[in-house]
Amino acid sequence: MIRLTGLKIISFLIIGVVSLPLIYLVIRASESGTAGIDYLLQPRTLTILGNSLILTAAVVISSAVIGTAFAWLTTRAKLPLRRVILVLGLMPMVIPSYIGALTLVTAFGPVGYLQQILEPLGVRRLPEIYGFFGASFAITIFTYPYFVLPVRAALLGMDRSLEEAAQSLGTSRWQIFWRVTLPILRPSIAAGALLTALYTLSDFGAVMVMRYNAFARAIYVTYNSSFDRSRAALLALVLVALTLLLVQLERNISQKARTYRVGKGSSTASKNLHLGRWQIPALGFCFLLIGIGTLLPIGILLGWALNPHVSSPIDMKLGEASWNAVTTSGLTAVVAALSALPLAILARRSSSGLSRRLVNLAYIGNALPGIVIGLALVFFGANTLPALYQTMPLLILGYSVRFLPYSVAATGSALTGVNPAFEETAQSLGLHPWQRLFRVTIPLTWASIIAGMALVFLNTMKELPTTLMLSPIGFVTPATRIWMASEAGMLALIGLPGLILIGLSCVGLAILLWRDNLKG
Amino acid sequence: MNLLELHQVSLRFGNVKAVDNVSLNVQKGQFIALLGPSGCGKTTTLRLIAGFEWPDSGIISIKNRIVASETIRVAPEERRVGMVFQEYALFPHLDIAGNIAFGLRRGDKSKRVDEMLALVGLPKHAKRMPHELSGGQQQRIALARALAPAPDMLLLDEPFSNLDAALRIQVRAEVRSILKKSGTTCIFVTHDQEEALSLADEVAVMFNGQVAQMAEPQRLYTSPANRDVAAFVGEANFLPGEANGENVNCALGQLPLKQSAHGRVEILIRPESLRLVSDRDQPNAEITWREFYGHDQRIGIQLDEGINLVARSDSAASYAVGQRVMTEVIGDVRAFSD
Numbered sequence: 070m071i072r073l074t075g076l077k078i079i080s081f082l083i084i085g086v087v088s089l090p091l092i093y094l095v096i097r098a099s100e101s102g103t104a105g106i107d108y109l110l111q112p113r114t115l116t117i118l119g120n121s122l123i124l125t126a127a128v129v130i131s132s133a134v135i136g137t138a139f140a141w142l143t144t145r146a147k148l149p150l151r152r153v154i155l156v157l158g159l160m161p162m163v164i165p166s167y168i169g170a171l172t173l174v175t176a177f178g179p180v181g182y183l184q185q186i187l188e189p190l191g192v193r194r195l196p197e198i199y200g201f202f203g204a205s206f207a208i209t210i211f212t213y214p215y216f217v218l219p220v221r222a223a224l225l226g227m228d229r230s231l232e233e234a235a236q237s238l239g240t241s242r243w244q245i246f247w248r249v250t251l252p253i254l255r256p257s258i259a260a261g262a263l264l265t266a267l268y269t270l271s272d273f274g275a276v277m278v279m280r281y282n283a284f285a286r287a288i289y290v291t292y293n294s295s296f297d298r299s300r301a302a303l304l305a306l307v308l309v310a311l312t313l314l315l316v317q318l319e320r321n322i323s324q325k326a327r328t329y330r331v332g333k334g335s336s337t338a339s340k341n342l343h344l345g346r347w348q349i350p351a352l353g354f355c356f357l358l359i360g361i362g363t364l365l366p367i368g369i370l371l372g373w374a375l376n377p378h379v380s381s382p383i384d385m386k387l388g389e390a391s392w393n394a395v396t397t398s399g400l401t402a403v404v405a406a407l408s409a410l411p412l413a414i415l416a417r418r419s420s421s422g423l424s425r426r427l428v429n430l431a432y433i434g435n436a437l438p439g440i441v442i443g444l445a446l447v448f449f450g451a452n453t454l455p456a457l458y459q460t461m462p463l464l465i466l467g468y469s470v471r472f473l474p475y476s477v478a479a480t481g482s483a484l485t486g487v488n489p490a491f492e493e494t495a496q497s498l499g500l501h502p503w504q505r506l507f508r509v510t511i512p513l514t515w516a517s518i519i520a521g522m523a524l525v526f527l528n529t530m531k532e533l534p535t536t537l538m539l540s541p542i543g544f545v546t547p548a549t550r551i552w553m554a555s556e557a558g559m560l561a562l563i564g565l566p567g568l569i570l571i572g573l574s575c576v577g578l579a580i581l582l583w584r585d586n587l588k589g
Numbered sequence: 590m591n592l593l594e595l596h597q598v599s600l601r602f603g604n605v606k607a608v609d610n611v612s613l614n615v616q617k618g619q620f621i622a623l624l625g626p627s628g629c630g631k632t633t634t635l636r637l638i639a640g641f642e643w644p645d646s647g648i649i650s651i652k653n654r655i656v657a658s659e660t661i662r663v664a665p666e667e668r669r670v671g672m673v674f675q676e677y678a679l680f681p682h683l684d685i686a687g688n689i690a691f692g693l694r695r696g697d698k699s700k701r702v703d704e705m706l707a708l709v710g711l712p713k714h715a716k717r718m719p720h721e722l723s724g725g726q727q728q729r730i731a732l733a734r735a736l737a738p739a740p741d742m743l744l745l746d747e748p749f750s751n752l753d754a755a756l757r758i759q760v761r762a763e764v765r766s767i768l769k770k771s772g773t774t775c776i777f778v779t780h781d782q783e784e785a786l787s788l789a790d791e792v793a794v795m796f797n798g799q800v801a802q803m804a805e806p807q808r809l810y811t812s813p814a815n816r817d818v819a820a821f822v823g824e825a826n827f828l829p830g831e832a833n834g835e836n837v838n839c840a841l842g843q844l845p846l847k848q849s850a851h852g853r854v855e856i857l858i859r860p861e862s863l864r865l866v867s868d869r870d871q872p873n874a875e876i877t878w879r880e881f882y883g884h885d886q887r888i889g890i891q892l893d894e895g896i897n898l899v900a901r902s903d904s905a906a907s908y909a910v911g912q913r914v915m916t917e918v919i920g921d922v923r924a925f926s927d
Contacts, residue, residue, distance in 0.1 A: 230678040233641055236665040237672040238692025239738060248691070252682040 077424065080415045083408045084430050087470050090437060090445030091309065097302040097448050105303050118307065120201075121270060121283040127205040128212060128269045129262050135209065136216025136261060137254070139358065141246075142351055143217075144224040147341045154355050161362035162214040163574035165531040165548065167274025168567045170207040171555055172366040174198055174278060182369075204281035210362045211275070212268050216261035223257035224250075242342070255322075263319035270312055271438030273534040278555070284308040285440045289534065292444060302448070305441040312436040367571065373564025385562065386545055391569050394546040397461070398529035398573075401468040402476075402522040408469065409476035409521065414510075417484050432478075434471045442467050443538030450539075464539040471535060472525040479521025483514035520581055527577030530570060547573075591653075592617045592742060592774050598637060598647030598657075599798075607633045608644070609798035615742075620768065621776045622789035626821070630798035631778045635744050638776065639672050640665035652741060671735035671773075673745040677727045679719035685730055686715040692738040705733035709767055724752050725760045732764060736771055743768070745777035749784060761788060782822050786810065794818050812847075816925045819857045826858040826898045832924055840894045841873075847921040854924035860887065860901035862922070865914040872913035874898075879908055890916060 098105060108114060142148060143155045161169065176182045177198050184195045198206075231253070235245045273285040280286075284304060292301040344351050409431075416428040434442070446467050450458030457463045487510060495505045511518075533548050540549065547566035554562035593615040600608040608630045615621050623631040636642045637649060640656065640663065649657040651670065656663035671692075679688050689705050690698045706712045709729040719727060728748065735743055748764065749757045765788055768775050779785050785792045786806040793803040802814035813819035816827070830839035832850035837843070839856055865876075865888060877897070878889040881904070888900045888908055898916070908914070 228676065228678060230674040230676060231680060233639075233665070234672065234674055234678040234680075234734075235691065236641075237639055237668075237670060237744075238734070239666045239669070239694070240692070241666060249680060253680075255682070 076411055076415050077419075079411045080424075081427065083412060084427055086466070087431055087433055087473060089449060090442050090467075090470060091433060093449045094302050094305055094309070094441065094445045097299050097445075098306050101299040101303065105299065108300055109303055109307065114304070114307075117282055117284060117287045117304070118311075120281065121308075121311070124201065124205055124208070124276075124281065124283050125266050125269045127201075128208045129265050131205065131209045132213035132216050132265050133258060133262060135358065136213040137220050137258065138354065139213065140217045140220035140224060141250075142355060144221055145342055146344050146351060148344075148348075148352065148355070154359065157359045157363050158355065159214045159217060160359075161211045161366075163527065163531075163571055163578050164211060164363070164366050165274060165533065165570065165574075166208060166211050166272050167278055167533055167548075167555070168370070168551060168563065168570070169211045169362075169366050170203070170275040170278035171551075171560060171563065172369040173203070173207050173210070173361075175369055175560060176365055199280045201281060203279035204276050204283070207275040207279060208269050208272055210358075212265045213358075213362075215264040215268060216258070219257040219260045219264075220254055223254050227253060259319050259322045263315060266315050267312060267435060270308060270315070271440070273438070273440055284311075285438060285534065288440050288444065292538075298444075298448070301444055305444050308438060308441060309436055312438070316436060367568075370564045370567040370571070373561040374568055376561055376564070385550055385566065387547070387550065387566055387569065390545040390547050390550050390566065391573070393544060394530055394548070394570070394573065397465060397468065397546070398526045401465050401472065401529045402525040404465060404469045405473050405476040405525045406480070406518055406522050408473060409480045410518075412477055413480040413484050416481060428477075432474045435474045437471065439467075439471055439532055439534040440538070442471050443535045447538055459539070459541045461541060461544075464536070464541070464544075467535045467539045468525075468529045468532060471532065472528050475524040475528070476518075476521040479517045479524065480514065483517030484510070486517075487513050523577045523580035527574050527581075530574050530577070590617060591615065592619075592651065593638065593776075594648075594650045595634075595638070596648040596650075598634075598644045598649060600633060600637060600642060600644050606630075606798045608637060610647070611795075611798070611800050613793060613800065613803065615774060615776060617774055618772060619774055620765070620788065620790045622785035622792045623776065623778045623795060624782060624785040624792050624822070625780065625795035627780055629795040631780075631795050632746055633798075634795070635672075635746055635776065635778050638742075639670055639744055640668050669738075669741045671738070671740035671743045673728075673731045673735050673743065673748055675747040675750060677719075677731035677751075679727055679731060679734070681719055683719075684715065685711075685717050685719070685722075688719065688730060689734045689737050691734060694738075701737055705737050708736070708771065709733045710763070725756050725763075728752065728760055729763065729767070732767060736767075736773060740773070742774045742776065745775065747779060748777055749779070749781070757784075786822070792822075794821060796821075812923070813857070816855060816857075819923070819925070824860050824899060824901075826860065826863070828856045828858060828896065828898070830854050830856045830924065837922065837924055840892050840896055841916060841918055844918055845921045847923050850924045850926065852926065854926055857923045857925065858898070858918060860899045862919045863890075863898060863900035864917045864919055865890065865900055865902065865906070865908065866917065867908070867912060867914050872915050874914055874916045876908050876910055876912045876914060879910060890914065892916065 101108070139158055143151055143158070148154060174181065177195065178184075179194045179197060181195065184192055187195075227250070231249055232245050235249045240248065271285065272283075273289065276283045276286045277289070284307070288301050288304045288308070291304060292298060412428050412431050416425055419425060446463055447458075450463050491509055491513065492505055495509045500508060531548065533552060536546060536548055537552065540546075547570040550566045551563040551570070554560065554566075591614045593613070595611055595613040598608055598611045599606065611630075611634060623634060625631045633642060637644055637657070643662060644657055646659065648655055651668060655661050656668055680691065683691065685706075686699070686702050689702045693701055702715065703712070706715060709732055711726060711729060714722070714726070714730070719730070722730065728751075749761055752760055761784065777788070786809070789806060791803060791805055792809050794801045794809065796817055802809060802818050804812075809818065810823050813822060819825050820827075828839045828841065830837040830844075830853075832846065832852060832854045834849050834851065835846055837846055837850070837854060837856055844856065865874075874890040874892045876888055877891050880887045883904060885901055885903055888902065890898050890900060892898065900916070
């Protein structure tokens with residue numbers, strides 16, 4: 070192994086940089102002193118807190134129901150076109166929430182497409198979609214895949230003989246689901262709940278489009294409108310506290326709910342269930358979900374993109390925007406992967422609890438929504454290092470802090486999978502530390518490292534608030550172009566950049582799926 | 590009365606005949622083993638009885654009630670057939686009492702749980718979680734859980750394969766005594782012939798989806814129906830020979846036959862039927878290897894004709910590799926036509 074001291078120095082430097090936004094936020098917020106505490110206790114702040122909590126609860130519950138049902142149907146039931154349904158059902162993951170929300174408004178808004186279809190029936194206006202309903206609807210539709218993935222993995226990995234044992238004890242299928250399947254899925258459901266809750270709290274696009282005053286929107290509005298920017302910092306700190314609380318809550322639940330697997334499980338694959346008279350409702354459910362979450366947004370974007378009557382008053386510079394997005398996302402993926410490697414190695418090798426706890430700080434990005442990182446780095450850039458303010462390096466730093474957790478998790482789990490005996494063998498054959506790293510460790514983990522990079526790439530591509538707040542002047546990406554068009558009320562202009570963005574994100578998703586195939 | 594009847598049951602998986610025209614009768618209270626190499630269809634047969642698979646053709650009935658045929662399909666949960674899975678399948682989210690009570694519908698559940706815990710000899714384990722138990726204990730809890738609803742029949746899939754060798758023999762004896770005490774009819778699947786012979790009242794040997802022979806263990810060993818059964822059940826030497834009615838001529842001279850045969854045959858000689866005598870003037874074989882076990886020993890010999898055989902003898906006699914011996918066959922032999 071590379072000598073731990075060198076490794077530690079590199080790792081701690083990275084951790085220091087990663088913690089920068091949080092430190093800055095605290096400094097900035099504390100400047101407001103007791104006035105800050107008063108501000109936090111104002112009814113307006115408490116309303117924002119309540120709004121965020123209600124939104125999060127609603128989204129977690131509805132996507133838990135939808136996601137678990139969808140995961141169960143695509144693993145346990147006999148459905149025609151199962152693979153197609155699965156892939157299309159996961160597609161909403163690559164559709165950024167602002168695009169999704171904009172298309173939902175277009176379709177289901179008061180005078181949207183649905184109203185136009187219903188017009189002959191005398192429907193003049195549909196109920197308002199903006200606000201709580203629209204925000205929770207949009208975020209649910211675009212986050213339920215975060216439930217599907219862990220629940221599906223748990224269902225696939227579950228020992229099928231457990232369900233058969235329950236059956237042989239005289240339990241009906243419905244009871245089996247409640248008494249066996251669901252309790253065993255508890256940790257995966259908790260994991261899915263955490264993912265969707267974090268997503269909801271940090272979501273910027275959907276709450277902006279749906280004009281729902283949750284934290285992300287409140288921070289952005291406060292930052293843009295008030296002169297006292299430390300208020301925005303205060304709100305951001307509350308949001309960080311909230312996310313940290315959630316992470317801790319999930320940890321407690323999953324530790325309590327951890328079910329030990331007894332034995333390695335039966336390998337005989339049971340047959341999937343014939344749904345009988347439930348087949349039609351089940352298919353209807355899947356198609357409705359796919360229709361709203363995947364086909365509708367893409368269809369509307371296509372319609373806009375192909376509309377010959379739409380012309381932009383300004384040059385959209387989509388070629389340049391796409392190039393910018395690909396290069397910054399690619400660069401971020403490389404930076405994140407390079408920073409993750411020493412951290413992951415240190416976490417695995419170091420016996421000291423302190424080092425490991427410090428490495429855990431790399432996950433700070435999980436608790437820092439894009440709007441918070443953006444805000445913190447704006448303070449940092451404006452006050453401390455004006456040379457960096459509104460430059461590319463600061464933008465990439467923001468992205469990297471936000472998405473480093475994906476890389477650390479991917480690299481870390483891959484390293485845990487490497488048998489120490491391999492490195493010891495290399496050592497006994499006389500290889501030096503660096504040689505071992507490049508000839509043994511990296512070759513054994515590169516597939517996971519690439520997967521982590523794909524995840525970072527995909528998410529950087531979609532990221533809106535960090536981009537909006539940290540971009541150099543004149544810097545455009547498809548995401549900022551979409552934002553500009555929607556702010557200007559020229560929705561038809563987002564057709565092409567929206568499709569480009571989704572297409573590029575699909576590349577990231579394809580890399581992820583390709584690696585799943587590699588793993589067999 | 591036949592508790593279980595399988596009548597010409599067949600099931601294909603794609604092009605493979607997993608179960609091919611199997612007929613079986615099991616009486617109440619019997620302890621039956623399904624024995625065969627992996628892939629012979631024994632587990633599939635068990636799953637057909639449990640109701641996890643449906644036959645393509647044939648009829649399965651339990652207590653004279655048809656549970657599976659071309660027109661009737663009774664679901665596993667309606668069959669009153671208990672099952673113990675190879676990996677035990679204890680519910681990891683429930684404690685031991687919760688596991689045992691799982692299949693109980695009404696009445697005093699905790700009383701029944703206590704009865705079952707007493708039956709399997711783990712009375713103090715009600716509040717433990719499955720992962721806190723050893724393999725042998727998990728096995729007994731799986732048994733208690735399956736027996737708790739008092740099923741008409743109990744099915745066990747490779748029940749001892751997950752235990753290490755030392756534990757296996759002990760747990761085997763415990764399980765047999767528990768099941769005999771409860772009086773439950775049992776069918777268990779195994780690929781271990783020693784397990785089948787030592788535990789079962791009757792053993793059904795399966796090859797390629799078919800039942801080759803179903804008989805009591807001793808009969809199976811002494812009178813195998815064909816060469817495959819002879820080779821699979823116990824250790825066997827096969828020697829080519831020419832039968833002429835009551836006798837057969839082979840490399841070991843003329844031997845008496847149990848059943849008359851004619852023409853070219855293969856003779857079955859169990860290792861313990863071979864006697865090696867060292868102090869005769871006419872040795873006909875040489876000792877090539879020896880494995881000493883304590884209670885007995887296995888000796889490899891090569892006949893002067895070049896045929897290799899395995900003999901088994903008690904531990905008293907001593908042999909050396911390279912030693913020349915006279916080989917004799919004790920008793921009548923069985924011959925199979927080619």
